[in-house]
């Protein structure tokens with residue numbers, strides 16, 4: 411069976427469902443020629459378009475997305491904007507590189523905040539910091555490595571024991587935690603919608619217009635969509651791991667689905683039981699662990715569970731998410747999830763991005779998922795500069811380059827074995 415060239419989700423994104431419907435959605439219905447086509451209107455694609463318009467203001471820029479703004483993973487995520495890259499195996503030899511990464515990440519974060527401010531984007535952006543908390547041995551070990559990294563990098567943090575975590579967050583589930591101020595929270599669907607709306611009007615954006623194929627022409631690229639085509643000198647793939655299903659990055663990218671659910675607005679009494687802070691977020695210490703967030707408007711969000719290349723039945727996953735939420739917050743035993751949804755991410759074997767010129771005139775930035783909102787913003791912007799001949803920091807030297815993965819069926823078998831072992835080791839954090 412031919413692989414889908416774009417994600418087709420079972421359910422609407424819960425964050426997007428909380429926003430008013432839009433009446434300005436435009437899709438591609440003709441054949442268009444332009445200077446550059448950007449495939450994907452997520453953080454990477456929007457940042458690339460914005461920067462391209464600054465660097466080459468006379469170029470005709472077209473962005474296409476297979477879904478509508480807020481319905482891609484840029485709207486489906488948990489809304490943690492991390493402005494520090496953390497390496498669990500960091501030693502002092504790696505510190506200068508990591509500091510350089512974090513300087514760039516900090517600049518991307520500032521750019522994003524400036525955009526939100528300048529365009530008055532109503533997306534509940536707030537600098538809250540974030541907690542990382544551990545319930546079992548694997549989590550505690552990971553927390554120790556995180557602490558070591560923060561010390562090495564001379565970054566501020568606060569340590570919390572079970573009782574302090576309970577006071578702050580209303581859960582006695584975790585043994586220990588660390589608070590870092592280097593994170594902001596946002597309503598992600600509102601953010602990506604707002605960023606797209608703030609693009610210069612010269613940039614054309616077509617939604618519900620999936621790229622079905624990507625072909626080389628004599629002097630550029632041709633992209634076919636269901637009701638029109640695009641011919642351009644240059645093209646950018648900003649559609650994360652689905653780029654592989656358009657023929658680019660297949661040996662380095664895998665689509666991994668993860669899931670989120672959000673409650674209704676909780677009663678004042680329940681909110682009182684959820685600690686002393688109005689808004690907070692807990693990230694897992696183990697990479698297969700679960701994320702929790704108390705939102706600005708008084709809901710709880712849970713993000714958990716992973717699936718290989720295929721979306722699972724959202725109703726079944728919703729039950730799993732609810733169990734994980736109630737295990738942490740037994741006071742919510744009567745509360746259901748108002749919505750549950752999945753989102754596609756792009757896994758690379760070594761966690762490094764696939765970034766740079768893939769073929770003449772064809773540029774790619776995909777596979778950035780841990781902290782992908784800010785990394786996508788940074789990498790998209792740098793890609794636009796590089797594609798226009800500008801000198802940029804070397805993303806691959808700083809953040810690494812996506813490594814090779816074996817083909818199917820070995821890849822899937824490898825994923826199942828490794829994730830099975832990790833799931834067992836990190837079971838207390840899931």
Ligand SMILES: Cc1cc2nc3c(=O)[nH]c(=O)nc-3n(C[C@H](O)[C@H](O)[C@H](O)COP(=O)(O)OP(=O)(O)OC[C@H]3O[C@@H](n4cnc5c(N)ncnc54)[C@H](O)[C@@H]3O)c2cc1C
Pocket residue numbers: 415416417449450451452453454455474475476477481482483484485486487488489490491492619620621622648649650652653668669670713752753754755775776777778779780781782783784786
């Ligand atoms: C549930 C969940 C929680 C997450 N939580 C966080 C978090 O808290 N913080 C964080 O930093 N990251 C988080 N992430 C990861 C984050 O969402 C991604 O790293 C980020 O969205 C990557 O941005 P992107 O623009 O590169 O890709 P995407 O956001 O995936 O955007 C790619 C776009 O391309 C479109 N597309 C795909 N194929 C085609 C095609 N053939 N033609 C046209 N368009 C196409 C898609 O519709 C999509 O809109 C989470 C992800 C999920 C799923």
